[in-house]
Amino acid sequence: MERINVNLGKRSYPIFIEHGILGNISKIVREYFSGRKILVITDSNVVDLYARQLAAGLENEGFQTFVEVVPAGEASKSLARAEDLYNAALDHRLDRKSAILALGGGVVGDLAGFIAATYMRGIGFIQVPTTLLAQVDSSVGGKVAVNLPRAKNIVGAFYQPKLVIIDPDTLLSLPEREFAEGLVEVIKYGIIRDEDFFRWLEQYIKNLRQNTADLVHAIKRSCEIKAAIVSEDEAECGLRMVLNFGHTVGHALEAVFGYGTLLHGEAVALGMVFEAKIALNRGLIDERTFLRIEGLVKSAVPKDLPHRPDPDSLIESMSFDKKNLNEKITFILPERLGRVGVYSDITAKEILQAIAP
Structure with a gap:
């Protein structure tokens, strides 16, 4: 055990x-x-x-x-x-x-x-x-x-x-679609905290469901990372916010499309790609890092938007996010594999550029 x-x-x-x-x-x-x-x-x-x-x-x-x-x-x-x-x-x-x-x-x-x-x-x-x-x-x-x-x-x-x-x-x-959405959160831990784990997932993610030892390793490592972060910041006063990578856009997509249209993990998968795109456009990560993030996420959840959301509705939904302070939308953006930062100065233009087709 x-x-x-x-x-x-x-x-x-x-x-x-x-x-x-x-x-x-x-x-x-x-x-x-x-x-x-x-x-x-x-x-x-x-x-x-x-x-x-x-x-x-x-x-x-x-x-x-x-x-x-x-x-x-x-x-x-x-x-x-x-x-x-x-x-x-x-x-x-x-x-x-x-x-x-x-x-x-x-x-x-x-x-x-x-x-x-x-x-x-x-x-x-x-x-x-x-x-x-x-x-x-x-x-x-x-x-x-x-x-x-x-x-x-x-x-x-x-x-x-x-x-x-x-x-x-x-x-x-578990249906395949629901297993896949869980993989999104597993990938998230590699992006925010553990580059070696991200690299391991690039090699083994396609066979996780069939290989019980690897699956237990993925669950255990994910729980270890989350437990360490929660132990340092139980009430999300600082560090714990990094766990929300992909969730600012993801939660907004869920609300705009109606809860249940996208599974939570599917929405977060899209959010992770869009937020990584904001990081790319800002020069926080290079194109190779963006493509690795996008590639691993899409290998787990090859999902696209049901249709393009109304931009005003999407940004309005983001404005209700719990992480926001002083009426500024807060994003968790990758700075390299294994490290993310908290940003509250993202403009509406940057958001729209990231979700544009």
């Missing part, structure tokens, strides 16, 4: 990675929780695959377990859906020693974490991510949120889980 620690003082927690760990999850959870009740929040895609097996295991360990299912997809990250889950928590009589377990992808993790952070001002939270994107990114670091129609993740909190349990076997049931 691989174990990575997210070092946050009293809020520190482990990330466990192992094939088949889902079958033994109840014993691990018992080590970290003394309460009796666990509310499992999952979605309509995952419930029949893993939720019932997991709930049965928790029941056998002595937990009183309840399962609440939300529709799969970004639309479930809403205040209306959150209210439904608050009421479910009340119906099940969850108390402050109870825990909420997120079983699913990033949407479920963000939504369940938001409930855990705010129900009774915070109860126990466990992340059991079942998608590659969630395993390497959203399950680690404690960002929890719901969307508003005009802005993604704008209502949320920093709320760390007590533990993260990653079973790569859950990726066997």
